[in-house]
Amino acid sequence: MKLADIAAYVTDRISSSEISLFEYVTTDSLLQNKRGRDIAQNLPPVPCSLTKYHKGDVLVSNIRPYLKKVWLADTDGGCSNDVLVFRAMEDHSHNFLYAVLLNDSFFEYAMQGAKGSKMPRGDKDQIMRYEIPTFSLSEENVGKLVVDIMAKINLNRQINDNLEAMAKQLYDYWFVQFDFPNEEGKPYKASGGAMVWNEKLKREIPQEWSNCKLKEFINLFDSKRVPLSSKDRGERQGVYPYYGATGIMDYVNDYIFDGDYILLAEDGSTSDAKGLPIVQYIWGKNWVNNHAHIILPKNERYMMFTYQMLRSIPAKQIETGSIQKKISQENLCGYKMVLPNSDLLEKYENVVSPLWEKRKRCIEEINSLTKQRDELLPLLMNGQASVNYHLSAC
CATH class of the missing domain: 3.90.220.20 (DNA methylase specificity domains)
Structure with missing residues (x-):
């Protein structure tokens, strides 16, 4: 057929x-x-x-x-x-x-x-x-199973979109608009909280806040990166994600990093359509090539703030090059950032971290369902697998 x-x-x-x-x-x-x-x-x-x-x-x-x-x-x-x-x-x-x-x-x-x-x-x-391939299963049973899997994948993606939007909205509200809760639980700036001019940032910030260069807030692990050519990756196929500037490029049989890290695109596609850096939050065992900066905050309790802060930097302030864009270590580390007080950073992490853990679980489920879908489809098509009555009636 x-x-x-x-x-x-x-x-x-x-x-x-x-x-x-x-x-x-x-x-x-x-x-x-x-x-x-x-x-x-x-x-x-x-x-x-x-x-x-x-x-x-x-x-x-x-x-x-x-x-x-x-x-x-x-x-x-x-x-x-x-x-x-x-x-x-x-x-x-x-x-x-x-x-x-x-x-x-x-x-x-x-x-x-x-x-x-x-x-x-x-x-x-x-x-x-x-x-x-010709097979004995009914078309509707095969199609319904696949559509149901896709529906669950899409639902998880919608949940994640909402979780990420909530984390971003709270970041903007507290650290961009400066309407974090004051001692009375009211929006700080909107309720008349004291703002002072910061000469280095050339802007007003809340009275108890400060500023620093990004290098004082983060650690870079770029020296541990190892690029692999497509030929190398072909010979080293495995289960560990191999990350580039914008996402997973392949899967290999070994890893360099193990844990939660933030990646920021170094060259090639360095910014999105909104002019903001391309930032990824990764976890687990993985390999990263030399096209993404590998970042952790010096205080690792501030992971979510760091992720959102990096995503909010206007890329043109740290990019070089007109055709081939690049964000060098020097430009990245020299960026002047607003430094909130530690109590507020702790409060933000306490609110957002549980949302992010839920997001990570959804992504892991998406990955598992995607793998099952791609492995199951050819088996269904060539008759090596069938749909039992529970699934066909789902």
Whole structure:
């Protein structure tokens, strides 16, 4: 059985002027590694024709298939022409179609026929010849199981988004707006708390606060970094995440660090769309290459404050280079930061740390479910695994 036997490309059209931003999907708004989609940045400035998709269609980015961008539509809308829209044929399950297109083997197959070197695009005719193994399980049972796993993964991601937003909101409220609780439990600055001019920071700060250079607040462990080439990593495949400037690049068979650390991108992609540094919070056994600074606060009780503070630094204040951006140790360590009093730092950590532990558990569960999904899919497809009645009735 081939993909063309269960699905067809959608060719219906709709004008961008007829949809909302929430309903607009581009290759950029589809997320890598099967993570669904995010809201697009903006609608086309001039009304244009888009592919019209419906709830239940499966959208796949046709640019650089190896990025594994796929989304099961939960609404109607329109998408750019570099997004392929698949619709399950009558008597076939859209959930099953989604399960088929989630397989790593599908993206590997699409790359085999892709054309172009810098921006490879899948061949639409070749894609429809993708072979689906014949198996005895019902399409709906397979599809429902996969969709249920994805629903739990997405729920955990939503929980984490909320937990991170809460930690960030409290940081901004206390350490940016200076409305931390005063002795009466009221917002400090809004209630008339004393503010003084700090000459080194060139701004007003709460009376009992101070300032310092970042090097006085953090320790760097950059000297322990070890880069591995793609060839080296290929020969050392394992279970330990190998981190680069923006995230996990691979998994290797050994580790350098063990514990909680903060990474800040050193070069390449050093800042996000908001002009803030790319900062990662990592834990457990891992390996880090030489494109990310490795940071701990000198007082390790202040991990959450340090993470949020680093994420709030305007990147242009510590970056160098116009085309190839870099954040050097010297610029990073020389950044002048506001230094709150220790009591407030302790209070922030006491509030936020439990939220962060919950976030870490959610991420670990996401990783476990993702691994199970990717290992289970091919087994279901080739008949080596089945769905028992508990799961099929779920």
